[in-house]
Ligand SMILES: [Zn+2]
């Protein structure tokens with residue numbers, strides 16, 4: 001095992017100071033025209049409009065914003081001194097899980113500055129704060145305090161790198177770096193972050209992963225299933241040298257067998273029960289899900305169940321599914337192109353092609369399929385439609401980059417944060433850029 005090598009970087013990409021980032025909290029697409037902000041302690045806040053009060057009613061009014069019945073162009077709320085966590089302002093009805101079945105509105109308590117604008121008739125709320133102050137709430141906030149420090153630090157460096165490599169990428173039309181949702185990184189404002197997570201932030205202050213002097217677009221997902229996926233198979237474009245598929249094993253030769261056998265077997269990967277007992281990931285990674293088997297799993301649907309799911313998810317009028325045929329698979333066994341043949345309600349033969357692992361996971365489950373690394377078994381009586389569809393699956397998530405369960409498995413077995421990052425992001429270096 002190798003320790004961590006930190007190289008102070010004097011090259012052009014060095015950032016002199018800690019960056020400040022702008023996080024979109026309520027976006028114009030949320031179409032909000034009314035919000036409320038509460039201030040538990042007014043003493044630590046000031047506002048660019050008239051006077052602050054304990055409760056602000058903020059409303060859109062044509063070209064302007066109406067704040068407690070006064071018209072203003074925009075709103076800027078700033079801190080005075082050092083407010084305590086429980087004194088941070090609270091905004092109601094903040095959307096999370098946009099576009100998913102778990103979409104919801106919650107109230108969040110925000111550190112830093114709050115900027116509110118009228119964006120074509122809708123409220124646009126931005127939280128502006130120093131990057132290192134934001135990081136604990138997105139990198140390791142859901143992890144257990146007893147998590148091995150190597151995992152917390154590897155995850156923190158990964159999240160910091162992702163953030164700096166992806167500023168302004170997902171929302172180029174808005175003046176923000178990231179949004180508060182899964183499309184970027186989920187940010188629920190201030191939450192109770194364990195001291196161990198704060199220590200991991202402090203210990204790795206300013207450290208990012210670099211590949212040839214560029215900050216890495218460091219991706220991660222819950223569980224690769226034994227082999228990680230290659231970037232281009234999930235998001236398209238060109239392969240990224242440090243996001244190629246790798247076997248998630250301590251020692252491996254290059255024969256990854258054929259994928260059928262791979263998914264049908266229980267190889268001893270870092271993310272397998274050989275390295276992480278189910279009780280361990282429940283304990284360390286928090287309330288990940290009710291299921292404790294996502295290294296390998298199975299789902300069986302009747303013809304009727306699956307037809308109703310695809311009709312609902314894909315807006316089809318299928319009467320019977322004739323066949324599911326994977327047209328293209330990634331290195332990890334994830335199906336990345338799937339053809340569904342069906343007959344519609346007027347007995348016409350039709351087909352639809354799904355072109356990404358994301359679309360496939362969305363279409364084949366009432367909520368969202370763990371992963372598209374599946375072997376599909378269809379039980380068919382002679383000359384008839386399949387009666388049953390059985391998916392034998394591996395992993396959870398897109399599988400690109402760092403495998404969180406695998407990283408936990410490494411950390412629990414004595415590997416350092418440097419080992420973990422070197423394993424998942426080949427030929428990268430950890431550098432301190434501010
Ligand atoms: Zn986003």
Ligand SMILES: [Zn+2]
Pocket residue numbers: 223224225226227248269270271403405406
């Ligand atoms: Zn893995």
